[in-house]
Amino acid sequence: MNVPAPATAPAGFAPAATEEHATAQPGNPDDRATKRQRVLEILDAKGHDSMLLTSHTALTWYLDGSRMHISLAGDPIAALLVDRSGEHLITFNNEAERLAAEELPPGVELHMVPWHGQLTDAVGALAGPGEPLAEAAVAAELRAARQPMLPGESARYARLCADAARAMTDVLSRATPETTEFEVASALAARIVAAGAEPLVLLCSGSSRSAFRHPLATHAPLGRRAMAVVCARRHGLVANVTRWVRFDVGTPEELDAEERIAAVEADIFAATVPGATLGGIFAEIQAAYARHGFGADQWTLHHQGGPAGYAGRDPRATAATGDVVVPNQTFTWNPSGPGVKIEDTVQLTVAGTTVLTLDPRWPASDVNGLPRPLTLQL
Structure with a gap:
């Protein structure tokens, strides 16, 4: 059985043109509000006031599609502190301008550390009293929060x-x-x-x-x-x-x-x-x-x-x-x-x-x- 190629596709193995996905862009405000509420409910259940998200999975889910990588094989270039007052994205100084222009959803505060520093260097001052809840400590709860797609x-x-x-x-x-x-x-x-x-x-x-x-x-x-x-x-x-x-x-x-x-x-x-x-x-x-x-x-x-x-x-x-x-x-x-x-x-x-x-x-x-x-x- 031969499958016909789309009329717009060139011959051979050259990539076909793709349409702009304007109707399915990330950063949906209603979806983001629901995700924040789910995280706050985890904080309530654990008796904490803040949580630090550090994995690609958690960051891209919570930020509703923002790209948090440079190398596909590398660690994320940012960490996100979610507390009861808002959301604080910590990134390296050489990444901040692009993230602010192209990836950061509205309402998320941006904080920088030197490119040669550690993302966790800024957490203490931002978190206030008490240690932020580590992502690993609530892995099952975060999975449950991600499962029903919005x-x-x-x-x-x-x-x-x-x-x-x-x-x-x-x-x-x-x-x-x-x-x-x-x-x-x-x-x-x-x-x-x-x-x-x-x-x-x-x-x-x-x-x-x-x-x-x-x-x-x-x-x-x-x-x-x-x-x-x-x-x-x-x-x-x-x-x-x-x-x-x-x-x-x-x-x-x-x-x-x-x-x-x-x-x-x-x-x-x-x-x-x-x-x-x-x-x-x-x-x-x-x-x-x-x-x-x-x-x-x-x-x-x-x-x-x-x-x-x-x-x-x-x-x-x-x-x-x-x-x-x-x-x-x-x-x-x-x-x-x-x-x-x-x-x-x-x-x-x-x-x-x-x-x-x-x-x-x-x-x-x-x-x-x-x-x-x-x-x-x-």
């Missing part, structure tokens, strides 16, 4: 997820057996960056490397079958998607495994309902592998996903994770088996589960009412 961030997330899915279609529909894994990864990166996002994870494996579940790209050609994975971040939110392409009809074993892994995922979606715990869903994941012929130990060979949003997984689900599923929460489950994997970012609403990483051009089948991706056959 209207503004839900709109931004849906746009990002659709862009990531379109990038996959644009790139993989142009691939050939001779295309290398690095060529796929670089073409995906170009499209993600052109969409105003950051490619946090880019994986690709051709037929010679299909045994690897986290395949960093190499110069190997795709061969007869390939997998690509993208985790793209924009305004702090991370979209996760996996797609497969093949250049023949597939073997009976591959077709059977693809159908069975989709059945495993369907069981996971059925278990992901408001009020369920992540640990309970994880137990269903373990049972689903055995139920669909993958073996009871398959879950031990790769993480299974979990809630998504301001982190790739927030958190990864395990048998010991007690977080409770709530409406408007987003998830990326990624069951996998030998030579197969399925992964999309979805949102759970009162109306049910909605697939966010969806491109109508990509071939799909209906599984329990949801469009689930098939392998693109070229």
